Amino acid sequence: MLTNVNSFEKLDLIAANTWPAEQCAAVEHWLLRASQGITKRANSVLAIGSYPKATDWLARVEQFYHNQGLPAIFHVSDASPAQLDDHLMAQGYEMDTPCLMMTADCSSVAQIALERLSNQYPSSLLLDVEVSPTVTKEWLDAFLLLENYPEARRSFYQDLSERMPTSKGFVLLKDQGQIVALGTAIVEGEWAGFVNVIVHEDHRGKGLGYAILHALTAWSILQGATQQYLQVIATNVPAVTLYEKLGYQTQYGYHYRVKYDLTALVSS
Known part of the structure; x- marks a missing residue:
């Protein structure tokens, strides 16, 4: 388990690379991301490391997002400065x-995924796995x-x-030609990150x-990954349990x- 802030910062940065924004600005070492308001990851401040030295950092952040016609959003993690969360709440x-x-x-x-598939869901081993290095119309x-x-x-x-860094793999699982699950893996150094993982509700x-995680993992190992990560909403109990x-x-x-x-900022 990661145990120090430096490790948290490194992983936050790697994860941010897998979800690059359309537009970026900076307040010193903090990255301001904007992408039409679609997803919070692509429309938030990556607030990691120390506070900016500029005392007007919050006003600059809020002005940036107002200019984009977006709410101001901060990504707050264990890699963020102490008391940032309390400060933002007070504001x-x-x-x-x-x-x-x-x-x-x-x-x-x-290994675990393969064992579970072999013992509990052997028919899943017969699925066709397709991986493309670029997003295809079929995948999208x-x-x-x-x-x-x-x-x-x-x-x-x-x-x-298209903005995601390489190496990246867009994975499809098919059952007799029908797409039943998909996901994306992005490998950076030893780390593989998995995003857009979904199983057909039917x-x-x-x-x-297990099958899609096995496929994503197997592909990532071939690209040199030894560790992997996922970002998941805490209340998504089925997904957390699976992981x-x-x-x-x-x-x-x-x-x-x-x-x-x-509006108060702009009118002041």
């Missing part, structure tokens, strides 16, 4: 979306459908996928969670602080 920022950063050893996950069509996202989000996820309870069964451990939590009304 009217609301807590939103508590999440967990979970990590595991790649070889252990691959399936992702929007399975997530029940509107067509208007296509361009955001298309562009996001095929849940069949071990496909814990695969050997994942929670390293730390994070959440967002959101301020919707920035």
